[in-house]
Amino acid sequence: xxxxxxxxxxxxxxxxxxxxxxxxxxxxxxxxxxxxxxxxxxxxxxxxxxxxxxxxxxxxxxxxxxxxxxxxxxxxxxxxxxxxxxxxxxxxxxxxxxxxxxxxxxxxxxxxxxxxxxxxxxxxxxxxxxxxxxxxxxxxxxxxxxxxxxxxxxxxxxxxxxxxxxxxxxxxxxxxxxxxxxxxxxxxxxxxxxxxxxxxxxxxxxx
Amino acid sequence: xxxxxxxxxxxxxxxxxxxxxxxxxxxxxxxxxxxxxxxxxxxxxxxxxxxxxxxxxxxxxxxxxxxxxxxxxxxxxxxxxxxxxxxxxxxxxxxxxxxxxxxxxxxxxxxxxxxxxxxxxxxxxxxxxxxxxxxxxxxxxxxxxxxxxxxxxxxxxxxxxxxxxxxxxxxxxxxxxxxxxxxxxxxxxxxxxxxxxxxxxxxxxxxxxxxxxxxxxxxxxxxxxxxxxxxxxxxxxxxxxxxxxxxxxxxxxxxxxxxxxxxxxxxxxxxxxxxxxxxxxxxxxxxxxxxxxxxxxxxxxxxxxxxxxxxxxxxxxxxxxxxxxxxxxxxxxxxxxxxxxxxxxxxxxxxxxxxxxxxxxxxxxxxxxxxxxxxxxxxxxxxxxxxxxxxxxxxxxxxxxxxxxxxxxxxxxxxxxxxxxxxxxxxxxxxxxxxxxxxxxxxxxxxxxxxxxxxxxxxxxxxxxxxxxxxxxxxxxxxxxxxxxxxxxxxxxxxxxxxxxxxxxxxxxxxxxxxxxxxxxxxxxxxxxxxxxxxx
Numbered sequence: 001x002x003x004x005x006x007x008x009x010x011x012x013x014x015x016x017x018x019x020x021x022x023x024x025x026x027x028x029x030x031x032x033x034x035x036x037x038x039x040x041x042x043x044x045x046x047x048x049x050x051x052x053x054x055x056x057x058x059x060x061x062x063x064x065x066x067x068x069x070x071x072x073x074x075x076x077x078x079x080x081x082x083x084x085x086x087x088x089x090x091x092x093x094x095x096x097x098x099x100x101x102x103x104x105x106x107x108x109x110x111x112x113x114x115x116x117x118x119x120x121x122x123x124x125x126x127x128x129x130x131x132x133x134x135x136x137x138x139x140x141x142x143x144x145x146x147x148x149x150x151x152x153x154x155x156x157x158x159x160x161x162x163x164x165x166x167x168x169x170x171x172x173x174x175x176x177x178x179x180x181x182x183x184x185x186x187x188x189x190x191x192x193x194x195x196x197x198x199x200x201x202x203x204x205x206x207x
Numbered sequence: 208x209x210x211x212x213x214x215x216x217x218x219x220x221x222x223x224x225x226x227x228x229x230x231x232x233x234x235x236x237x238x239x240x241x242x243x244x245x246x247x248x249x250x251x252x253x254x255x256x257x258x259x260x261x262x263x264x265x266x267x268x269x270x271x272x273x274x275x276x277x278x279x280x281x282x283x284x285x286x287x288x289x290x291x292x293x294x295x296x297x298x299x300x301x302x303x304x305x306x307x308x309x310x311x312x313x314x315x316x317x318x319x320x321x322x323x324x325x326x327x328x329x330x331x332x333x334x335x336x337x338x339x340x341x342x343x344x345x346x347x348x349x350x351x352x353x354x355x356x357x358x359x360x361x362x363x364x365x366x367x368x369x370x371x372x373x374x375x376x377x378x379x380x381x382x383x384x385x386x387x388x389x390x391x392x393x394x395x396x397x398x399x400x401x402x403x404x405x406x407x408x409x410x411x412x413x414x415x416x417x418x419x420x421x422x423x424x425x426x427x428x429x430x431x432x433x434x435x436x437x438x439x440x441x442x443x444x445x446x447x448x449x450x451x452x453x454x455x456x457x458x459x460x461x462x463x464x465x466x467x468x469x470x471x472x473x474x475x476x477x478x479x480x481x482x483x484x485x486x487x488x489x490x491x492x493x494x495x496x497x498x499x500x501x502x503x504x505x506x507x508x509x510x511x512x513x514x515x516x517x518x519x520x521x522x523x524x525x526x527x528x529x530x531x532x533x534x535x536x537x538x539x540x541x542x543x544x545x546x547x548x549x550x551x552x553x554x555x556x557x558x559x560x561x562x563x564x565x566x567x568x569x570x571x572x573x574x575x576x577x578x579x580x581x582x583x584x585x586x587x588x589x590x591x592x593x594x595x596x597x598x599x600x601x602x603x604x605x606x607x608x609x610x611x612x613x614x615x616x617x618x619x620x621x622x623x624x625x626x627x628x629x630x631x632x633x634x635x636x637x638x639x640x641x642x643x644x645x646x647x648x649x650x651x652x653x654x655x656x657x658x659x660x661x662x663x664x665x666x667x668x669x670x671x672x673x674x675x676x677x678x679x680x681x682x683x684x685x686x687x688x689x690x691x692x693x694x695x696x697x698x699x700x701x702x703x704x705x706x707x708x709x710x711x712x713x714x715x716x717x718x719x720x721x722x723x724x725x726x727x728x729x730x731x732x733x734x735x736x737x738x739x740x741x742x743x
C-alpha cells in the first residue's frame with residue numbers, strides 16, 4: 001500500500017468525540033505526533049489501541065500480559081515515531097512494532113528454549129489433497145467464531161504466533177520468517193499444522 | 208501434472224507459491240474438480256480466520272484508562288476476603304468480651320485453656336481419632352504426598368536435565384526400597400500399654416487414647432495420645448504430644464513435650480524442654496539437669512540439679528534449684544522451702560509480682576527487672592526492624608528479578624489467579640511437611656526431606672515478595688518493562704502487606720493468606736515452567 005493510503009485511515013464515523021484531533025486525517029495526526037504533541041499521541045492510541053491489543057492478546061495468550069505489552073508498545077511509539085518514514089501504511093508499521101515487541105517478550109519468557117523450534121519430518125505434509133468438509137471453513141455463527149478464537153488462543157505458541165502474524169497482521173511468509181528467525185518453508189509448515197490442529201480441535205468439539 | 212500435496216495448496220492459497228509453481232497449480236486446478244474443491248475449502252478457511260481474528264479475544268482493553276478498576280474480580284475477591292476477616296474479627300471480639308464462667312472456659316476457643324483444649328482435642332482426633340480410619344487416611348495422604356512430590360520432582364528434573372535421568376531413577380529406586388525400613392517399633396490402639404514385666408528393646412512410637420509405660424523402653428519413646436503415663440522406665444528420651452503427660456517412673460534422657468499439662472513425680476535423668484499450659488514437678492520429682500519451659504502455670508516442688516528458665520504467667524517454687532532461676536512473665540512466688548543455688552533473675556511488670564518468702568534461700572544475686580509494657584508501635588526499634596525486613600525482602604526481590612526474571616515475574620503474575628493460587632498454596636503448605644516427615648522417616652529420605660524443608664522455607668519467605676509484586680503491579684499499573692518499575696511495585700506491595708499484617712485479629716489471617724497465595728503461585732509457575740515446549 002502506498003503512503004497515501006494513510007489518508008484513508010482517518011477516524012471512522014461515530015468514533016470521534018467531536019474534538020479537533022479526531023477530525024484530522026491520519027497524516028496530520030502523525031505529523032503532530034512526530035513533534036511529540038501529547039494530544040496527537042493520545043489520538044493514535046485511541047485509534048489503534050484495539051488493534052495493537054488484539055495482536056498482543058493473540059500472540060501473548062493472556063489479557064494481563066497483552067495489556068502490559070500494549071502500554072509498552074505505545075510508550076515505544078512515543079520514542080520511535082520519528083523513525084516512521086511513511087514507506088508502509090502506519091497501521092502496518094505499528095502492528096510490526098507490536099509484533100516484534102511480543103516476539104521479544106516471548107523470547108525473554110522462554111529464554112532457554114527457542115520460541116519456535118525446527119520443523120520435523122511429517123508425512124502428512126506430503127499427503128495428496130482430498131476434498132472433504134472442514135469445520136474451520138464452515139464457521140458462520142458468532143458462537144462458532146468464539147469457538148475458533150478460543151481454539152486459536154489454546155494453540156501452542158509455535159503455531160499461534162505465525163498464524164496470528166499471517167492472518168491478523170497480514171505479514172508475508174518472508175516477513176514472518178525474518179521476525180521469528182526461521183526458514184520460509186518452516187513458516188509454511190507451521191501455518192499448515194496450525195490450521196490442521198484447529199480443524200482437529202473444532203471437529204472434536206462438535207462431536 | 209498430478210494432484211499436489213495439501214501443503215502446496217495451502218501455500219498457493221496464501222499467495223506465497225513461486226510464480227512458475229503457482230501457474231502449474233492453476234493449470235491443474237482447471238482440470239481437477241477434486242483439488243478445486245479442496246482449494247476452495249482452504250480459501251474459505253482463510254476467510255474465516257481473518258474474520259474471526261478481526262474480533263478481539265475475550266475482553267477489550269477499553270478499561271486501560273481506569274487501572275484501579277480494571278480487574279473487577281480482584282475487587283470482588285478482596286471484598287469477600289474483607290467480609291470474612293471482618294466477620295472473623297467481630298466474632299473473636301465478641302468471644303473476647305463474653306464473661307464465660309471459669310468452669311466453662313474450655314468452651315471458649317479464644318481463651319488459653321479453650322485454645323489448648325481445642326488443639327489437643329483436634330490433634331488427638333486427627334492423629335488417632337478413636338478409629339483407625341483417620342490414621343489410615345493420614346497414612347495414605349502422607350504416602351501420596353511424598354510419592355507425588357518425588358514423582359513431580361523427578362519429572363521436573365528429568366525434563367530439565369535429561370542427562371541426569373539415570374541418576375534420578377537410581378535415587379527413586381533407592382527411596383522406594385528404603386521406604387518400609389523403619390527402625391522403630393510402632394504400636395497403635397485405644398490403649399497402648401507396656402506392661403510391668405515387658406521390655407521394648409527398640410525405640411517405641413506409641414499412639415492411642417492412653418499410652419501407659421509400666422515396663423521398660425530401652426530406646427526413645429515417642430508418644431501421641433490423650434494421656435501419656437510413664438510409671439516404668441524409658442532409657443532414652445521421651446517425646447510426647449498429649450493432653451496430659453505424666454511421669455511417675457524414670458526417664459533417663461530428656462523430656463521434650465508439647466502437652467496441655469506435664470506432671471513430673473519421678474526421675475528425669477537429663478533436662479525438660481516443655482511447651483505446656485501447666486508444668487508441675489512435685490516433691491517426689493527430680494530433674495537431673497535443667498528445665499526450659501513456656502507455660503501458663505509452673506509449680507516446682509521437687510529438685511532440679513541445674514538451672515531453670517521459665518516463661519510463664521505464674522510460677523511457684525517451693526523445691527530446690529541447683530543453679531540459676533530465670534523467670535520472665537507474670538508472677539513469681541518463692542515459698543519458704545524454696546532454694547535457688549545460683550542467681551535469681553525475674554523479669555516482671557511490677558515489683559509486687561515477685562513474692563519471696565523470708566525462709567527462701569537464694570545463693571546468688573537477686574535481679575528483679577521491671578518491664579514496662581510498651582506498645583510495640585511506639586518503640587523505634589519496631590520500625591527499625593520493619594525497615595530491615597522490608598529492605599531484605601526488596602533485596603531478595605531484586606536478586607530474584609535479576610537472576611530469574613521470567614520465573615519471578617511469571618510467579619508474581621500467577622498470584623492473580625486468586626482462589627486457584629490460594630487453594631494450591633494451602634495444599635502445598637499442609638502437604639509438604641507431611642511428605643517431609645514421612646520421607647524423613649527413612650534413611651535415604653532424610654537428606655531429601657532436609658532439602659525439601661530448605662526449599663519449602665525459602666518459598667514461604669518468597670511468598671510475600673511475589674504477592675507484594677503482584678499487588679504493587681495492579682495498584683500502580685505501571686508498564687512493567689523496567690526493573691525500577693517492578694521494584695517500585697514490589698515496595699508498594701510489601702508496604703501494604705506489612706501494614707495489613709499488623710491489623711488486630713485480621714493481621715494473622717492476612718499473613719496466612721499471603722503465604723498461601725504466594726506458595727500456590729510458586730507451585731503453579733514451577734509446574735507451568737516445567738511443561739515442555741510443544742513439538743513442532
